[in-house]
Amino acid sequence: MTLRIQVLGPMRAWLHDEPLPLGPPAQRAVLGLLVLAGGQPVSMAGLIDAFWGDQPPASAVNVIQTHVKRLRRLLEPGRAPHARSEVLPHLGGGYRLGVPEEQIDIMRFRRLVHHAPDGDELAALTEALTLWQGRPFADLPLLAEHPRVLSILAEHRAALGRYGAAMLAAGAVDRAISAFEEVAAADPLDEVGQARLVRAYAAAGRRAQAFHTYHAVRRHLADELGVDPGPELTAAHLEVLDEDSRAPAATGPPAASGRTVPAELPADVPGFTGRAYELDELDELTTAPEPDTVVIAVVSGTAGVGKTALATRWAHRTRARFPDGLLYIDLRGYDPEQPVSPGAALARFLRSLGLPGEQVPGDVEERAARYRSLLDGRRVLILLDNAASVDQVRPLLPGSVGSVVVVTSRDSLPGLVVRHGARRLDLDVLRREDALVLLRRLAGDWVTAQATAAEALVAQCARLPLALRIAAELVHGKTPATLADVVGELADHRSRLDLLSTGDPHSDMGIVFSWSYRDLPPDAARMFRLLGLHPGVDVDDFAASALIGGDQVGARDSLALLAGRHLVQRSGERYGLHDLLRAYAKELAARDGEADLPRRVLEFYLHTAAAAMDVLYPVERGRRPRVPHPAIAVPSLRDGTALAWLDAERANLVATAVHAAEHGQAWYPVQLALVLLRYLENGGHYADAVTLHEHALRAAESLADRRSAAQLRINLGVVAVQQGRYAEASAELQRALELAYDVGDAFVRVRALGNLGHVYQWQGRYSEAARMLTEVIDLARQTGDRGTEARGLGNLGQVRLRQDRYADAAEDLRASITICRDIGDAVGAAYALVYLGHVESALGRYDAAGEHHEHALALFRGATEPAGEAYALDGLGGVDLLRGEHERAVDRLSAALALFRQVGDRAGEARVANSLGQVAAAMGRPAEARAHHTSALRLAEEIGNRYEQSRARAALASPVEVEGRLASATSTGKTTTR
Template sequence: MRAWLDDEPLLLGPPAQRAVLGLLVLAGGQPVGLATLVDALWGDRPPASAVNVIQTHVKRLRRLLEPGRTPHSRSEVLPYLGDSYRLGVPADQIDIMRFRRLVRHAADGGGVAVLTEALALWQGRPFADLPLLAEHPRVLSIMAEHRAALGRYGAAMLAAGAVDRAISAFEEVAVADPLDEMGQARLVRAYAAAGLRAQACTTYHAVRRRLADELGVAPGPELTAAYQEILDDDSRAHVLTGPPIAVVRTVPAELLADVPVFIGRAYELGELDRLTIAPEQDTIVIVVVSGTAGVGKTALATRWAHRARDRFPDGQLYIDLRGYDQEQPVSPDAALARFLRSLGLPGEQVPGDVEERAARYRSLLDGRRMLILLDNAASVDQIRPLLPGSAGSVVLVTSRDSLPGLIVRHGARRLDLDVLRREDALALLRRLVGEWATAEIGAAEALATQCARLPLAVRIAAELVHRRAPAALAEVVGELADHRRRLNLLSTGDSHSTIGVVFSWSYRDLPPGAARMFRLLGLHPGTDVDGFGAAALLGGEEATARECLELLAGRHQVQRIGDRYGMHDLLRAYAKDLAVRNGEVDLPRRVLEFYLHTAATAMDVLYPAERDRRPRVPRPAGALPTLHDVGTSLAWLDAERANLVATAVHAAEHGHAWYPVRLALVLLRYLESGGHYADAVALHEHALRAAESVPDHRSAAQLRINLGVVAVQQGRYAEAGAELRRALELAYEVGDDFARMRALGNLGHVYQWQGRYRKAARMLAEAIALARDTGAKGTEARGLGNLGHVRLRQGRYADAAEDLRAAIAICRDIGDAVGEAYALVYLGHVESALGRYDEAGEYHEHALILFRGATEPAGEAYALDGLGGVDLSRGEHEQALDRLSEALELFRRIRERAGEARVANSLGEVAAAMGRPAEARGHHLAALRLAAEIGNRYEQSRAQAGMEPLGEVEGRLASSAVATSVTSSGETPTMLDDPMSESML
């Protein structure tokens, strides 16, 4: 499901949203009722919010399709009609409508050219990305329309003598509907017309068996007649040609010797057992084992062939086609000549013409059960003449290319071979190295990782260990630490077993664009890229970059996972070495600019109210992804997080201080709200070192504040306080009022968590005053929200409510939904403290909606905790447990320990109210231990209050924790509800 606006591809959002648009497309301009949409998306089990969800999807689709529409004006593209929606897009702008118009025109005399134009619009199964619509009647209907058009096209091509095109069309119809006898009969006749008698017969018998097994019927007259025509032609041909030439029947046994040390691959061997069994008696079996250089394709195929040789009593043929060798690849005619001699044909009788050789080869294989192992194939053209024409034999192909043409045209099955599992790589190393690998398990694991768990590399490394004997494994690991030196060390002197040389055979045959892409991927410090990241590397169009990536993936020089592409460490080292030799010594600046700008765009979508707090970055040249809503923006950041951190570390180490500094200032809110603390710390520490090296004290102050924020989220309050006090000093030194506000506000936040409420209030009041003087509305609102929270803790409910309402008003004015939501949560706790539970519930519900819309998991969890407290007050214990369990899961997912301690206490209170004292003790004790560990004195005190009825040992633990809290802070924590405030000021 794809759409464009002014030739720009649109990111259409999550599957359900794309399905809504798909259903409207299928309606062909007719209105689609809400009930129909609900039924299509959820069937007979729609959620209570189904209509609201659909309305949200439509709202987002309108923003995508009509970006210039003024708010509240009528939508022209997706108007609402009664209880229905309609897609108001002209028919010539929708592929399926254009397809139908062209097919009608072709039927009315437009000719084959028009039909060809119609079929060119087809790009695979409709809505293949939307399983929701897979069996929708209208989807099935347009698939039937496509098959009918293909049938007409094939008939026209057959009549015109273009047999190959006819076969392609009929094969596509036959695969799409295996029980369509008319379509299968056309295919049988087309094969016969092309001289592919064996394939025609095989097709007929396969359909005959399928009809019997699935429908319990015999072939109808059309299919039977097509088969009879083949038999009649064979009888006439035999009369004309006479008896066949006599051949001495031989049983070749040409397999290579089995691999002496073969470890693992149990799953893959089982898959080969399964894939090489014909599902039907008349089926030709072809299996392609594909994978990157050195992954062990030949070893696997050889091991399986020796295990399965009893299945092939008529012999086993083997040939190394040398498709990626430095020597000349073996041509099909040379391979056929060798196979014909192996099958008993005298050398003088081997035909000179390649087509005649292929025909004689198929004749000699007819009726025989043989294994044909075609090793190191480079292309389908190299293989096709070597395929048998009748069932009984199995063809096993190994290749670095995935050979899609063999799969599409000849029904081959694929087994993609990955690197060894960690356990198998270590086992292979132990077998090859011996006691050293067992004695030094850490070094053995490191060595297997350095070899990217490629069997060939592991074997070479083992030999290197033996050459260094009696040196320890650790010494070899140290030698291989340098990526470029590693390639030289993993050498045996034999071109067929030296990693760099083996890789070079694949690289040598790449087109220039793909070769350059391969080299530049070696310079990228991250783990993988998408099409846009690759385009930034290449400095070209996204479509061009994807073409290069697809070509590399097809040849297993990169690994495709979804829409992303990466490579293992050895290939990356080889690619980087090539890049350096080619003069491409550093990551292009355009890549850093691409990541920085796209990250800033995503943050503007996620947190628009904070746009002025982040540095502005220029738009780079080149293709950029369309990040139009919260979902696509968050998905991009999640997918690219590792790359963003890796490129920042790389830039900091290579003197590009501007990049890590700006990126850290851009990304803080995403990293801390999502619980990505390790990434946040790594990014900010490198950015801080880069800023101090310039020196840039203003940025250093902001970065220290950010580090303090992350430390607070992790419950490291002492560390947070130290960072924030140093940031405050820097802010005073350089006269940065914004940094002063943030440092003061977040110091107040730390003191609040430590139970030092009076000091927290003073810091926050100073931050608020400075924000008012400088007109920083957002900072003022967050400060008021946090001050209201402190006053809530102090039991000053009227003052707290006043501050919180003021914060909410500012947040609504500047569009800060997250800040508003946190203030609403605090206000909900004020209402709960005053016994006004209905009002409290409304505030928490409103906050929950805002948090979910902004994808703020921490806030969502705090709102759920607040609702759980309201449920407890109303005696709705089961509902309280459901909400609190969901909140606990969220806190654990983002690793927010203060929130986890809070919910544990809440669960303890609910368990106690339900008469489950043992369960309540368990929850409070867990909260107490966690809160004591991170220094959260409020939750310690709350846990102690819940554990007062406990036994002597647990009671002493609780009392000790609270005593420590009071002694350290100088202020006794007030027992009130408190969500963690939104920390960013």
């Protein structure tokens, strides 16, 4: 007899290696119950109870007998009429399955697990686990929660645990981890399984994952059961802590797979000299004195003493201690105009740690909490440079052990020491010998030949590294015979200067700065002064030429000269100023009557930003303000460079807008905000978008420009929508709509209505959304604005889709696609195609749905629209699920999820999490399905997305996902109305 039966996964059977159609679910369930009996008879009463419980129909016996009769015909096609059945014999008032154990996969699985042939346990376990094709009876919801099915799941977890332990003993750590991860995912509250995983991660050197796993389980136990970890899990955690403390400087492996690992350290300092004692001291200060201590070290000292250089050199030397990343930020604490606020620093760090910009909370305390959560269980170095106060630093401290914080400051920051246990290193000027060595490295052998002059120059520079570097460049070309004269001239010049004071007589470096400055050619001197007025972090040669109003070649030459004399710091093709030099340059500019940033710089940034937007989003050119071409050189931007320019200059664009708003140039932030919205929104740069638009809105109101104020409120509403803040978005859009009516501007009114309709759709207010979008379409047709008409039709089609009005939705979407093709809006057409694909899925036309999604995917990829690509992949994954192609569905949905996280689309992330939950349920993985739906519910509740909330709650309320139409088919989320 060659009958084979599979139940570990979807139920299947083969006779003479030919697949058998086992019939409807109830008939397959009868066979499944007999398989679960393991060769023992199952009574008629037992079968009836499994099907109907306490309320069987009168025909129950006949129904069971009919299923058995049909199974006998199917499984024994050659059996003579009325002959005894060998496969399903009637015994003791019930039935028994008479199939040899080796021909049923669950029986073979048990034999291999419990009776390894030849004593080779690893080989037996490997063979047993290959039999596992998914949850037992994955296609039979009736048997999903049967006690014997749950028992098989427990047997599988135990086998995986034994397999992982055997692999660990054999040195195959990665395979062991995979096995333990599957066990842990199947039962998150199994402390023994979680402890195995913690130990495996530690054995692989992945301590960050070990800590993260422990803390995640600890929180889960507290939330679900209200208990602390038991002895097994606690012991595993203590073992990792002990190993970590014994090897603080060991080279670590890469961080957890899928995590963003920042590497933000500035370049190491060339010619770094001395400081051996201080480097050793930092090593000691950053070693935790106690296992549960958060390590904070403060390097304090006067301006120019080399705090940043020391911290940077130490960080590069010890970077192997921090496998989960290196965070760095210049807090600019001593810049009177542009210090970095804790909120801005947190936003940057959150993005660096992999949090999409859209998910960065608006509230500083919420940002700090999310930041601490992301650092939990990781080993990250956090270098906070140029901090002015404890208040600037405190929100940036981690909340758990593992990471190390190094702060540099001119202040000793006693509050960090008293309240947070920081350990302090007070950095003094260089030792005399080290100062001479540095001078010799920088300026050459004349230091040895003219020892007296060198000693004097070191003293005049107060043994400060910054001053020594500048002085070395000044005297590098001098002949030895003139050095004493140079030193004497410097001493005389000191008495005649209005010195730049830092508050410490040892740090009055104005004499050195002024000596360097006075030898500059006029063009370079002017460049230096005007760089002090630039509010941003650094400039390229185009922005520098805008500063001086000259040609690019001259600007580049001046920058090179300033860099050579250490008056500016060069990083690649960009140039910035040390904060002391910035203050000195700004002072010089004020003395020469150059008190503010030249208008031509603002014009340069505005024009180039607009040009970049025209390259990236040409269809929307008419919706952005037109800006004049400045009378200076500008970069030539193309498809490959426009986005790179915006990314490189984003901080400068925001900084110049803030500066202009506060210095009487209100036109600039208004125009810049109206130009940049789409870039900031699509890139997830929401913190920057809010900063820019809030300053622009105040500027527009100061100009009494109500039309621009309405536009800016619409933009703020769009940003709020993308962050899931629907109530705030609705309020901004309502105010914008009122302004649009007041000024009688139809274009602004249409924008406000369209976006407000989209907010109502997210909130489940479909009738109101449809009314507003219909008004948008009517207004667009009256004014001949085909682009707005297409967007309105596309969004209305989405609303109709959610209302299950499929014919109306299809009509609107096809009309939108036609217009988009006519006007060349490939992205708009692609979004409409995605929605049309969901209409076809809802109607059961899977081939047509797949074609629409594939077409949309190609258009999105051609337009470099990652959010749209994610929606198309999500649609294709939904079609795969409906077709039963589960593995391909997982692949596509996982790719969509990665893209949604990359662009910060939380609604898309919630949507895909729900869809992955449905696939997991269909594959017989209920624990995995519940985890996906729980994640989707949390996200949907945070952003107020009622549709995804209802999907998640419905799935979590039922132990089994119902096969059939994909419930998510009517939920796409990306708006094309702006």
